């Protein structure tokens with residue numbers, strides 16, 4: 001376990017005590033609201049050998065670099081997700097080294113388990129009694145599952161438009177789900193609960209949003225450690241993420257920074273934000289530190305990343321890493337969701353497919369060179385929001401009960417071949 005010294009502003013570096021996690025940085029408020037991140041005892045980053053083969057598996061393989069000990073952790077077997085090589089999808093966009101980190105394999109089928117694991121473990125350690133989260137789905141489902149495992153009460157504030165399966169999932173874990181009429185109504189109620197009742201927020205809980213709980217964000221560092229280790233300690237040229245508040249963007253970047261300090265790796269990746277309404281991209285073009293609240297001129301299919309305003313923490317990482325932000329539309333996301341499923345056998349949420357559509361554009365524009373290594377973060381399973389995908393699919397073919405009639409129909413529909421197989425082989 002790493003010793004926490006306190007918190008530090010992402011933007012100005014001002015220091016705050018370790019229990020100041022439910023605040024932003026007051027010093028930065030006049031310019032841009034900014035999140036805080038954990039600061040550790042410098043001994044944590046003294047150079048040391050890479051983890052040994054028997055150091056354990058999953059997220060806790062890197063437990064020495066996390067703010068909770070493995071013994072105190074509320075764990076459901078998170079992390080350790082596969083890194084798949086996209087040979088066929090890569091061929092479509094001329095990339096020889098395109099990979100996908102498959103976060104659909106986590107306990108609640110999304111990358112948010114890394115955040116919830118660290119946030120809820122920290123909450124339990126600090127003696128919190130109630131976990132509170134605002135969520136369009138994945139963050140709430142993860143918070144609810146880990147709260148259940150910790151034996152803590154969980155209240156989730158959500159809003160109209162949340163996917164049915166995710167609502168069911170949150171409630172299945174025993175969380176109380178409150179549906180707000182408008183997205184912004186959540187903040188007042190949550191801030192009240194955090195300030196007046198001492199509930200522990202794992203997610204943003206006031207607006208404008210600065211990001212999620214700093215203890216939770218530490219869970220995302222393990223994405224960077226795992227990717228580097230899976231690539232034999234090579235750092236990819238590009239990491240491309242579907243981004244809403246940029247918690248994973250910041251967490252992964254911090255993981256790559258740790259590995260440089262530890263002497264495990266020797267360079268940093270470029271970080272790309274795939275977003276829906278373009279707030280980070282607009283701030284990049286503008287050049288300042290404030291994030292504009294964009295006009296919502298259409299309804300995105302990617303509800304999980306549907307915020308109209310980005311965060312400073314996301315902007316900062318994209319800028320510092322020499323990356324970029326791309327606004328991804330519905331048609332591209334749905335097309336890439338289908339390509340990934342059909343060509344690579346992976347069914348991801350529409351929001352996750354934003355990290356593929358962005359790569360296509362960067363590859364076709366020549367910004368990503370054909371031989372560069374690119375990792376797309378596949379944040380959640382397609383079964384989180386199946387209705388959006390089903391709406392794109394053709395009707396099923398009803399087959400009659402009569403055998404002869406069924407064969408005739410299947411043959412006429414070209415599902416069965418016209419000819420029986422030859423002695424040597426099979427028919428396609």
Ligand SMILES: Cc1ncc(COP(=O)(O)O)c(C=O)c1O
Pocket residue numbers: 110138139242243244245246247248249304305349351352379380
């Ligand atoms: C499936 C999915 N992808 C991406 C994101 C964006 O994550 P972040 O807020 O860390 O940018 C979220 C949640 O916000 C999500 O649920």
Ligand SMILES: [Zn+2]
Pocket residue numbers: 009010011012013014025026027028034
């Ligand atoms: Zn500050």
